[in-house]
Amino acid sequence: MDLPSALQKLSTFRARNTRASQETFDKGLVVLKGNGLKKLGDESWSFLEQLALAAIDVGRLDIADRCLQLLTDKFPGSPRLDCLHGIRKEVTESPAAVLLYYGKLLQADPVNVALWKRKISVLRRIGRIDEAVAELIELLDTFYTDVEGWLELVDMYCSVHQYISSLQSLSHVLLLAPQNPFHVLRFAETAYTAGDIPLAMKSFLNVIDMADADEDAPAEQVPSGFTIRAWFGIKQCACRLQRERITSPSQTAVPEHVQLFDELATERLKTVYAGRDKSDKEATEVLEWLARV
Amino acid sequence: MVSYTVSHQAYVKMILHSAKYPHKPVNGVLLGKQDGSGQVTIEDAVPLLHNWTSLSPMMEIGLDLAGNYAASKGQQLVGYYQASERVDEVSLAPVGEKICSKIRESFPDAIALVIDGKQVGSESAALMPFVLSSGTSWRPASSSSAPFTAGSSFALASDASPSRVLTLIRETRLHEKFGDFDDHLEDVSIDWLRNEASMDPSP
Numbered sequence: 411m412d413l414p415s416a417l418q419k420l421s422t423f424r425a426r427n428t429r430a431s432q433e434t435f436d437k438g439l440v441v442l443k444g445n446g447l448k449k450l451g452d453e454s455w456s457f458l459e460q461l462a463l464a465a466i467d468v469g470r471l472d473i474a475d476r477c478l479q480l481l482t483d484k485f486p487g488s489p490r491l492d493c494l495h496g497i498r499k500e501v502t503e504s505p506a507a508v509l510l511y512y513g514k515l516l517q518a519d520p521v522n523v524a525l526w527k528r529k530i531s532v533l534r535r536i537g538r539i540d541e542a543v544a545e546l547i548e549l550l551d552t553f554y555t556d557v558e559g560w561l562e563l564v565d566m567y568c569s570v571h572q573y574i575s576s577l578q579s580l581s582h583v584l585l586l587a588p589q590n591p592f593h594v595l596r597f598a599e600t601a602y603t604a605g606d607i608p609l610a611m612k613s614f615l616n617v618i619d620m621a622d623a624d625e626d627a628p629a630e631q632v633p634s635g636f637t638i639r640a641w642f643g644i645k646q647c648a649c650r651l652q653r654e655r656i657t658s659p660s661q662t663a664v665p666e667h668v669q670l671f672d673e674l675a676t677e678r679l680k681t682v683y684a685g686r687d688k689s690d691k692e693a694t695e696v697l698e699w700l701a702r703v
Numbered sequence: 704m705v706s707y708t709v710s711h712q713a714y715v716k717m718i719l720h721s722a723k724y725p726h727k728p729v730n731g732v733l734l735g736k737q738d739g740s741g742q743v744t745i746e747d748a749v750p751l752l753h754n755w756t757s758l759s760p761m762m763e764i765g766l767d768l769a770g771n772y773a774a775s776k777g778q779q780l781v782g783y784y785q786a787s788e789r790v791d792e793v794s795l796a797p798v799g800e801k802i803c804s805k806i807r808e809s810f811p812d813a814i815a816l817v818i819d820g821k822q823v824g825s826e827s828a829a830l831m832p833f834v835l836s837s838g839t840s841w842r843p844a845s846s847s848s849a850p851f852t853a854g855s856s857f858a859l860a861s862d863a864s865p866s867r868v869l870t871l872i873r874e875t876r877l878h879e880k881f882g883d884f885d886d887h888l889e890d891v892s893i894d895w896l897r898n899e900a901s902m903d904p905s906p
Contacts, residue, residue: 429726467726535789568757571797599758610760639761639888646760682891692887692896695775699768 416440417449424460431467438464439473455481462494466501474498489515493524500528505536523553530562539570550582557586564596573604574659591620591636598643601660608662611647611671614640632681641678648672649703676700705741705812706856709830714864715871715903716748718829721786721818722878724753730799731883732766732806733782733816734773743781743812744860749773749896750883756785757798765884766802772896780806782814784830790820795833800841807835815841826866832857867903877901 416437423434438461441447447454462477478498481491492515499508512529516522526549533542546563550556560583567576580597587593598613617640621633633641650656651668658664665671679700686693713733720729731750737743749769752762766780773779783802785795795803795815806813815833822829828851836842848854859865871877880900882893894900 431726568755571757596755596758599755599760602760603758635889638891642764642888643760646764686891690892690894692894693891695768695772695896699771703767 413440413444413446413449416444417446420457420460421453424456429467431464434460434464435468435470435473442473442476455484459490459494463497466498471498471501489519489522490524493522493528496525496528500532505532508532521552523549523556527559527562534566539566542566554582555586557583560586564600568600573600576600577604589620591617594620595636595640595643598640602643602647604659606659606662607647607650607656608658608664609660611644611651611665612662614643614647615665615671618644632685633678634682638679638682641675641682644671645675645679645700645703648675704856705737705743706858707743707745707814707832708858708860709745709816709828709864710735710747710860711864711867711905712902713745713748714828714830714859715868716750716881716898716901717784717786717816717818718823718865718868719872719878719881719898719901720748720750720753720883721820721823722872723881723883726788727753728756728785728788728796729753729883730756730783730785730796730802732769732780732802733784733814734769734776734778735781736778737781737810737812741812743814745781745814746778747773747776748784750881750898752885753883754885757796759798761884761888762798762802766805768884769896779810781810781812782806782816784816784818786818787820793817793819793831795841799833800839803833803835803841804839814844824869827851828857828859828865830857871903877903 420434420437420441423430438457441457442461450457458477458481462474465471465474465477478494481494485491496508496512499511509529509532512525512532515525516529530542530545530549533545543563543566546559546566550559550563553559560579564576564579564583567579577597577600580593580600583593584597594613594617598610598617601613602610618637621637648668648671651664652672656664680697683693683696717731720731729750730752731748733745734747734749735743735745749772751765751769770780783799783806785799795817799815803813803815817831817833819829819831830851832844832850833841834844844850844857846855850857851859881898882895884895887893887895
């Protein structure tokens with residue numbers, strides 16, 4: 411692995427906030443040992459932060475501590491570093507000690523979002539989910555536009571099976587980031603899990619709409635990426651709507667021609683799998699499944 | 704007394720799945736057979752989700768496809784497995800209880816295996832078996848000897864599996880080639896039912 415390609419990849423990870431810790435760590439080590447810090451110039455500090463986090467994730471605390479030392483020498487007393495030190499403490503110190511550390515820092519700076527989020531994540535980890543939810547709601551009251559925070563709340567509600575609350579939090583995500591189809595997909599799957607099949611159906615169809623609006627290509631193309639997941643969802647909803655008597659807690663109307671949606675989803679998914687190579691045994695299995703359900 | 708044996712292939716697949724997404728919860732189903740004397744052989748594992756493990760639509764489809772696949776090989780769904788994103792968490796998630804209860808409808812001796820993150824790095828089986836205790840509540844299997852030790856009703860087909868899977872992860876990075884149903888839904892060329900690319904022929 412050469413230095414320029416490692417640097418390139420790491421910068422992409424930073425920009426996209428990708429948590430590929432093992433790869434980040436391996437490439438980061440090349441940079442650290444290959445005298446890459448000088449090449450990075452001002453960027454070297456965000457690189458060291460990235461490597462420290464990845465090293466903690468893969469359990470190489472020696473490297474994490476080396477990065478932290480370099481950063482501390484450069485930025486003594488930085489609040490951003492306080493947070494990184496906290497994450498490092500989370501590995502080896504007791505949750506109580508870490509909560510105390512975050513608590514003290516938050517007393518001095520009550521609106522440090524990064525520290526506040528760490529505290530919430532520790533509370534969640536040790537099972538104090540009620541407190542974690544309460545704190546996160548308070549945080550979102552202050553920082554309403556924090557999409558990441560809302561998604562964490564969505565996930566916490568989901569983990570304790572409060573799907574209606576999860577859907578409500580997701581609505582805020584949809585308001586704040588309306589152009590992201592993954593959030594709509596998640597909304598659809600949560601609605602399905604909550605038993606609101608008509609709402610799920612509508613949301614899955616929205617996902618398809620968003621993908622179509624996004625493409626310049628002709629509409630008759632083979633579905634790919636997240637639209638495949640959405641078509642599977644539509645298929646599943648259409649089957650349920652035809653088989654069972656279903657009510658919608660959100661009073662969403664059942665589409666008029668459910669059977670046509672069923673046929674359309676089947677046709678769309680068939681184009682995905684029929685185009686696969688004959689040696690792909692899984693494609694055959696999915697096609698058989700489509701023919702049967 | 705029902706007893707369970709976990710094949711090398713099933714063990715490897717479960718651990719590879721948890722190693723591919725160490726910071727996420729993962730789950731999947733167990734495929735196998737039961738003989739006349741009650742002995743259950745867990746022959747294979749099919750990995751399902753890592754994204755939204757407590758949401759049900761893709762889980763329902765995945766279960767259906769995995770069930771058909773099992774039947775085509777003369778096997779059936781005999782259980783469920785999961786790993787938590789937290790290394791010290793070994794309880795069965797409520798969603799797991801729900802799926803196990805569903806598998807139980809067609810296989811009364813269904814079992815759940817929870818991957819014990821603290822044990823994965825050791826030479827012994829990193830699995831915690833859960834069985835139905837009463838009604839709908841699942842509890843860690845209780846017996847006079849600890850699971851996966853001599854005299855317990857849970858065993859690995861090969862004692863070498865735990866150390867072998869560590870070699871596969873650390874040296875050949877086999878987990879990077881591994882894919883589940885969630886991966887497949889993003890890229891349909893990913894072979895999640897069989898995972899032929901990450902098969903290990905012998906321990």
